[in-house]
Amino acid sequence: MPLNLEDYTCEFCGKTCKNIIYAAFVCDDPECIEKARVARGGPGGHMKRKAEGKPIIPTDLEPMVEENKKL
Numbered sequence: 542m543p544l545n546l547e548d549y550t551c552e553f554c555g556k557t558c559k560n561i562i563y564a565a566f567v568c569d570d571p572e573c574i575e576k577a578r579v580a581r582g583g584p585g586g587h588m589k590r591k592a593e594g595k596p597i598i599p600t601d602l603e604p605m606v607e608e609n610k611k612l
């Protein structure tokens with residue numbers, strides 16, 4: 542089932558969600574995308590999570606992220 546991003550809101554400004562960046566719901570505002578990147582620890586953030594033995598992205602978000610990659 543495709544994820545309807547418009548059912549979600551940006552984690553940072555509350556506008557309609559347009560993207561999933563670093564497993565965060567964000568709008569298309571570059572500032573929010575940057576905030577999502579920083580919130581996840583930057584480009585190496587997922588590796589840090591891996592080193593800590595945590596899943597790279599929350600498992601409940603994984604299918605949504607896969608869906609987003611197809612766009």
Ligand SMILES: [Zn+2]
Pocket residue numbers: 551552553554555556567568569570573
């Ligand atoms: Zn936003």
